[in-house]
Each structure stands twice: as C-alpha cells, then as structure tokens.
Amino acid sequence: MTNPLDLPFNTDEMLLGLKPWIETESPTFDAASVNRMMDLVQYELAALGARVERIPGRMGLGDSVRATMPHKNTGQGGILLLGHLDTVHPIGTLEKLPFRREGNICYGPGLMDMKGGNYVYLDALRKLLAAGIETSLPVTVLFTPDEEIGTPSTRELIETEAKRHKYILVPEPARQDGGAVIGRYAIARFKLQTRGRPSHASWALKDGRSAIAEMAKSVAKIENMTTEDRSFSLGVFHAGQWVNCVSSVCDAEVLSMAKTQELLDEGVAMMLALNSDAGDVVMNVCQSVTRPVWEPDQPGTMAMLSIAQEIAGEIGFEMSGCSDGGGSDGNFTGSLGLATLDSIGVRGKGLHTLNEHIEVDSLVERARLAAALFCRLKA
Incomplete structure (x- = not known):
C-alpha cells in the first residue's frame, strides 16, 4: 500500500481547484x-463516485449536501467529514478581496473559513481514490449552509449524522500555532x-421617545459585563429610516461566549434580565441559538x-491541542461525547x-x- 503521506499533492493544482469555490x-x-456553492461541491463529490444526497434547506436558508x-463497508458508520460552505462575506466582496496569490x-x-480546509480534505479523498487506497473506515461528507449564524437549521441533522460515526473531522482553520481544537467554549x-414612540424630529421632538437612544445606552x-471567562459583544444594530423621525424601533444582536456552561447560563440570565416594559421605551431580549460547551480532554x-500529532511529526510540524473560543459545529459533536478533532484545516489569518x-504551503501540509487521518483512524 502506498504511504498516504507520499501521495502527489500539488499546490498549483489545489489553488486551481479552489478558485471556483x-x-x-x-x-x-x-x-x-449558498445553493450554487452546494451545486459545485455536489458535482465534485459525484465525480469521485460518491453517493450524494441533496438535503433541502429550511428556515429560508440553503441546502445541505451529504455524500x-x-x-467496501459502505452504510456502516466510520469517519464524518463535517464542514460548512456558507461565509460571512456579502455578494460583491470579490471586488474588494479577489482570489489572488502573492507568494506564499x-x-x-x-x-480560510472554511472553504480551504473543506477543499483540502476532499482533495485527500480524491488522491486516495486515484491511488487505489481504501480508507480504514467508511467516510461520509456533510456540508451545511448556516454555521456562520449559529447553525439554526441544521443542528439536528449534524447531531443525528454524527452519532452514526466513530470519528468526526472538522477542518475549520488551524489555530495560530497550527494546532487543533479539542474543546470549545459555550x-x-x-x-x-x-420600542419607543415616534414623532417628528424637529417640531415635535419632545413628544418622541427614541428607540435608538435607548439601545445605545x-x-x-452589555459589553461591560465582559470578564476574562465570559464575553458579551453587540455586533448588529439596525434602526431608523428617516432622519427627521424619532426612531420607534431598534433591533440589535449580541453574542456571548463563556468557558463553562455554568458561566454561559449565568450570562443568559443576565441578558434576559434586561427585559423591561417600564418607562417610555420597551426593551425586549430573547435568546436565539446556542452552542453547548465542548469539554476538552475526552478520551476519544x-x-x-x-494520532494526528504522530502524523504531524512525520510531516515535519508540531500539532498542539487545546480548548478554544469561537464556535463551530464541533461544539455539537464534542458536547455529545463524540470523538471530534476540530480546526485541522489550513493555516491563515484575517478570517471574517x-x-x-x-x-499556501499549508495546503499540501494539511x-x-x-x-x-483517513487511513489511520480505525475501528
């Protein structure tokens, strides 16, 4: 059997394949x-001989692809390659951030987040198939459309699929030292x-009660509730249509991250305590999606x-492993106690x-x- 580390990975070839992604x-x-991206990946998976399913989206979001x-043991649980194909970048970002190479x-x-990692892991499967090397366990690929907003529409799909498998690989971007994530905060x-009271912003200003002003307070x-172990960040703020109108409605979104589930639960209580209908402006706070804490150091x-560290040593780099902030769909699989290795994708900076x-040289490395990994993870 050919050593998987000796497969003919080619940087220029991978960049050419990544460009349309x-x-x-x-x-x-x-x-x-998102569905156009799913079309592209569905075609590539079908070309590899995979049995591909298109899972319709819901909640107004895109589809998922499972392959x-x-x-020889197709149908049995084995390794799940789990990734998302949605991004935070609006249509038109390519005009400011075109796909281009400058040296390395x-x-x-x-x-970086996370088409590069997804592509690299598919290319590994492509090269293994071309070389006639069968993975130790069956591999299933699941690409989803909504990770960047907390996975509201596909969490159940991810958890149900993951429970069928022994190992979950999540090629989110590598940590700054090139290491993997083995736990995540909640x-x-x-x-x-x-909700305030509208009025004309000039001749009837005193009659209005500004929803914007109240939200700004x-x-x-909210952000001053942040501590070393728990953070709060208001990242979305929408209000107003006319400058000559006192705003009657203002919407915002807050993200909170905590190192333990207990701290997150306390943070949730603190946020919900901001609900108020006293005074002239009403404040309404509701919790939306949550990622549970993924405790580190689980045996699997x-x-x-x-195994990854052993492979990394053979390739020529060190791979650390630690719990990390940020969220990923690894939160869901790890919190279920399933063996999950996260942030094993490409190296880079500036995500979002x-x-x-x-x-560039991390493409072949990864x-x-x-x-x-596909060959050494065994039953």
Missing part, C-alpha cells in the same frame, strides 16, 4: 448563492429590540489528537475580514495530514 460567493443569508464515499499568501472571501446569541452596559478526542488569507 472562492469565486462562488456564498453568504449565509443568500440561500440561492457517502465508495468503500493566497487571498479570498471564505478561503456560545449564546440574543436578539434585542427597543445598552451597548456599554485525545486518542485522535495523539477583507484581509482573509491562507498560507492534505497529507488529512490523507493519513
């Missing part, structure tokens, strides 16, 4: 655009709305990390910004890691 913009809230790779850096919206999102109050995950980029 990045140039197919797929912001979460644009279901049609079962060819294997390649830029593009969604390239996350909650909140929707806020203030809450920003510092640590065994996976050990107009400087999002990857280190493809080799992926190929060896």
Whole structure:
C-alpha cells in the first residue's frame, strides 16, 4: 500500500481547484448563492463516485449536501467529514478581496473559513481514490449552509449524522500555532429590540421617545459585563429610516461566549434580565441559538489528537491541542461525547475580514495530514 503521506499533492493544482469555490460567493443569508456553492461541491463529490444526497434547506436558508464515499463497508458508520460552505462575506466582496496569490499568501472571501480546509480534505479523498487506497473506515461528507449564524437549521441533522460515526473531522482553520481544537467554549446569541414612540424630529421632538437612544445606552452596559471567562459583544444594530423621525424601533444582536456552561447560563440570565416594559421605551431580549460547551480532554478526542500529532511529526510540524473560543459545529459533536478533532484545516489569518488569507504551503501540509487521518483512524 502506498504511504498516504507520499501521495502527489500539488499546490498549483489545489489553488486551481479552489478558485471556483472562492469565486462562488456564498453568504449565509443568500440561500440561492449558498445553493450554487452546494451545486459545485455536489458535482465534485459525484465525480469521485460518491453517493450524494441533496438535503433541502429550511428556515429560508440553503441546502445541505451529504455524500457517502465508495468503500467496501459502505452504510456502516466510520469517519464524518463535517464542514460548512456558507461565509460571512456579502455578494460583491470579490471586488474588494479577489482570489489572488502573492507568494506564499493566497487571498479570498471564505478561503480560510472554511472553504480551504473543506477543499483540502476532499482533495485527500480524491488522491486516495486515484491511488487505489481504501480508507480504514467508511467516510461520509456533510456540508451545511448556516454555521456562520449559529447553525439554526441544521443542528439536528449534524447531531443525528454524527452519532452514526466513530470519528468526526472538522477542518475549520488551524489555530495560530497550527494546532487543533479539542474543546470549545459555550456560545449564546440574543436578539434585542427597543420600542419607543415616534414623532417628528424637529417640531415635535419632545413628544418622541427614541428607540435608538435607548439601545445605545445598552451597548456599554452589555459589553461591560465582559470578564476574562465570559464575553458579551453587540455586533448588529439596525434602526431608523428617516432622519427627521424619532426612531420607534431598534433591533440589535449580541453574542456571548463563556468557558463553562455554568458561566454561559449565568450570562443568559443576565441578558434576559434586561427585559423591561417600564418607562417610555420597551426593551425586549430573547435568546436565539446556542452552542453547548465542548469539554476538552475526552478520551476519544485525545486518542485522535495523539494520532494526528504522530502524523504531524512525520510531516515535519508540531500539532498542539487545546480548548478554544469561537464556535463551530464541533461544539455539537464534542458536547455529545463524540470523538471530534476540530480546526485541522489550513493555516491563515484575517478570517471574517477583507484581509482573509491562507498560507499556501499549508495546503499540501494539511492534505497529507488529512490523507493519513483517513487511513489511520480505525475501528
């Protein structure tokens, strides 16, 4: 059997394959655009001989794609490759952040988070199939459309599918030191709305009660609740249509992250305590999606990390493993006690910004890691 680490991975070939992925913009809230990305990936998976299913989207969001790779034990649980194909970048971002290579850096919206990692792991499967190397366990691929907004429409799908498998690989971007994530903090999102009293902003200003002003007072109050172990960030703010009208409605969204579930639960209580109908402006706070804490050091995950570290040593780099902030769909699988290795995708910086980029030489590095993981993770 050929050593998976010796497969002919080629950087230029991978960049050529990645280009249409990045140039197919797929912001979460644009279901049609996300589905064009799903079309592209569905075709590539079918071309590999996989049995591909298109799972219709719901809640106004895009579809999911599930593919079962060819294997003598097809139908049995094995390895789940779990990734998302939605991005935070709106249509038109390519004009400001075009797909381009400059030396060892390649830029593009969604390239780091997380189309690059998804592509690399598919390329590993492509090369294994071409070389006639069968993975130790059957591999299933699941790509979803809504991770960037907390996975409201596909959490149940992810959890149900993951329970069928022994190992879950999540090729989110690698940590800054190139390491993997073996646990994640808990996350909650909140929707806020203030409702005031409209009036003309000039001759009847005193008759109005500004929803914007009331929400603005809450920003510092909410963000000042942040501690070393729990954070609050107001990241969305929508209000007003006419400058000559006192605003009657203001909407906002808050993200909270905590190192433990207990701390998150306390944070949820603190946010819900902001609900108020006293005074002239009403404040309404409701919790939306939540990612449960994924406790680190679970035996199955640590065994996976050990295998990954051994492979990394053979490739020529060190792979650390630790619990981390941020959220991913690994929160769901890890919190279920399933062996999950997260952030094993490409190296890069600037995710969610107009400087999002990857280190080009990490493409081959991570493809080799992926190929060896697919072969060494055993029943």
